Amino acid sequence: MGMGYAFSYHERTKYSPSTLGQGHSIDWEHPPEQFKEYRGAPVFDMRPYLPTNQPEDYTPERGLNDTEGPFALPRLSMLLFATNGVTGVAYSGQQQLYFRAAPSAGALYPTDLYLAVRDHADMPDGTYYYHVRDHSLVEVYPKGLAPSGEEIFSRLTEACFGDAVVAGAKVALIATAVYFRSSWRYGERAYRRCLLDTGHVLGNLDIVAPKLNLCTTAVGGFMDHEVAELLAIVPEKEGVLAVFPLREQADFPSLAPGPTARPSDATEPEAGADPIRAIHTAGAIRRGVAAQPPAGESMDYAVNPKYEFAAGIKLKPTGLDLTDQIEGAILRRRSTRAFSGEALKLGELADLLAFAYRPDLMLGADALPRLMAPSLLETFVVVNKLEGVPPGVYYFAPGFMEMLSVKQAEVRREIFHLCLGQELARDASVVVIHTSDLEIATARFGSRAYRYLHLDAGHIGERMNVAAMRLGVGASGIGGFFDDEVNELLGIPSKELCVYITCLGRPAG
Template sequence: MPVLKSGTASASTRSSQNHDTAYALNYHESTKHSEISLRTSGHYLDWANKPSQFKIYEDLTSVSLPRNFPQPEEEPLMAISGRTSKTEPLNLGLTELAELLYFSAGLTRKYRFGSELHYMRAASATGALYPIELYVVAGDVAGLAAGVYHFDPLGFQLSRIRKGDYRTELAAASNESITLAPATIAFTSMAWKNAWKYEARSYRHWFWDGGVIAANLISLSASMGSQTRIVQGFVDQAVNELLGLQDEEEATVCLSPVGPEGHPSTDRQPKRIDPIQPKVQPLSEEETKYAGIWEAHRASFLHTKEEVDTWTKASIEISNSQRTTFPKIALSPPMIEATKSRRLGEVILQRGSTRRFARSQITLSQLSTILRNSTGPIPRDYLPESGNLIATYFIANAVEGLAPGSYFYAPEQESLEQLKRGELRQMSAYLCLGQPLFGEASVVFFLMARLREVLGALGNRGYRTAQLEGGIVAGKIYLSAYALGLGASGSTFYDDAVTEFFSPHAKEKSTLIAVGLGVPAYKARPGKVLPQFT
């Protein structure tokens, strides 16, 4: 059970809305799924008004990215866990940046959907709508002039938004270590891309979708011999303005400094950031703004560097141990040799959301390896690396050596606690909105958190951190599954029904994301570096 303790908030934090957690709680409660809410929503998909897959700038200078970038060569399970076999980190040049961007959010598959050519990407996204955009604040990248750029995956190029080295300005609004990294990748969400289908609940998806990309980026950085960090403490308005984002259309989700520490910016004092409004093609003819999204998001803003520093220093202690009388099962030894012949780049290209499971068994060793690999420390600015906010529950439908039933994973003891025993395929499907796919899965994970305690420690911004961590763990489950030759697919869920099903153990916990795992019932074609990139 996580135990969280709040640090002392400064006067500036108290004067902001971040401490008034009614905003996050009201948003979460109002966007819960239930059988009644789905039956009475009245929402339909307006296909004629579907948002574009891509953000396209109309009048910016572009820099083509190298198309001869290498594929990540690290053994996948090692990289996914954030470890590396390299003794020296690779320097970050334009080719290495191209590799990071492509295997985080590049195009790996294409197909026709009616008259539309649709692209799939290196990391999964809810509804394949891809709301997450990546920006690069570059200062010391060999072959790339210092500047602020937007990554265009379709043209495989960088659109230059600002000239010059803005690392000092970004660090002044976030974390001082950013000045030492050659570049920082900023994740943003274009709200309408996902709200078109998922309405107000889509705010959760900003962090789910951002999290799975972050899982890729963490693995890729390890493959290059360095470590990135997920930064969620930043002055929102300053970072949004630096990137030229339009208010209530797009917002920053997190920052990730990449590459080995090198030459810091020569600017000792932040320079003035003039407002800009680059011309962008509209995503669709009409856009609906959901007030609840922006109300919750603004209520989690940090307005000054002092607020950022206070927020990142909040005291949080986490323990996943819990005294219970539930039967305990030890994990199997990790499958160290199973993926030594595989490479991270191959696994990322193979990854795709499984659409049909074979109802076959996976092994307890496979499940144990995925649990260990997916739930370890996440490098970040707001928590010590020894723990995370996520509690992992799952339904086991077909695991060799493990009785069917529901379980809790206790990472500190490396054991499973059996909560219920029996055939639960019907229940695992029901909890995931009645989707048969999740009754066919061998295992269905439900990633949960003690949300009220998280918000008590981190304020409304804690809602972002919990959801983002859920997305990162889900992304690691995806990658670990495909590394072991299995398949996976993410899902939404009936919120309160999940908590009730796993109670009393999960009492007071909120579900963040669900992921099905199993043996695919078909052989999917792997993705590839598409022809326009070779």
């Protein structure tokens, strides 16, 4: 087993049939707050700039200085809404539950978005919290204490090791996770869900930005404490996970990830330390460490040599341009609650996987998804029932759009069981499993790799969810699984870990 707290954290948060249901108990009397409230803070209402279903009343440009620019308020408003806005409301007794553009394990929504803005024609410079329920931006500093736009971006740039895209940006999104919202229910394992959930939010951002003529890079290597301080968040409760500087689409060719640095990878935390805090801290980058040049993370997807010579099934996208009208699919998206057990067509799976990994193969899309470290993730496709394909386990090679056979067998019972007996996995047509070699991942990024793996898997998961919605196919994430049994099914060694599972199939009814 390798070094670093990522290994211990992962090990201690595994589910196994013998320990499930022990350990964490839910305090029903004290559920987490879904939103932050900043009393007396300046609020910038973004609702007037969203399209309505009464187009004749919709005049967002009224009174605006900028209606056409890349960051004109109607665009920014839509960007936030389609990334993490409220797209559905459910009532449970007196309580209102706000469903979002992105899915979340247990609908607990640990992810918060912040927006740093400078030199905007229609809103003051500031560091804003995106209040999802109100679709408003709330200045996080009290009146008179807010740093200037220039200061915000110089601090953010410094924290990102001088990243040139951040330095030149006028708008940046920053994603954080409030641990307790998820750990209230999921205990120590919640950090995994916080990361996966945030990955889903980032997936929406990456899909919707080009639709608004914007583009971004994913900055994962930043000094944690410095960004948390800029956002005025409490680091014991909330971790910064990603920085996304936004630019005009025209800048795309010049966008490349900047320098980064290695985390401190603190030794084992003291006995009794909160494991969520400990894993986040172990992956944190401290001020004063030397920056490393850009990792040169290639967006090519390499094939694991272990599967190179296996019999392959070519996945040919049908030619349908899923990027067309894709933002509508985000706004309509819901997780499928039951599958019928029927087969998907091979072409549907090809389209889903191409949209998720290889949008460059689709008309109208040129860029690959902005992931943190795509070469570290591997993908398996478990086939329950897929037209023309024998059931079994396949390794998916995105570079070649091929499914390489690992095992031909009926594995419905195993996949059902290892997803904690959730019928979704039994009745899905295919179950996509993300794994990674944690030794290789931590050798490159220390324990911070744990973040990148889960953020990327959530991001890819969201691309599959949204593409499924666009195609009328059903999808749901699965964050609860018996870790070691996944390895057994896939035939991978214990230094490799299951990161995430996504079910795809025909919705029931």
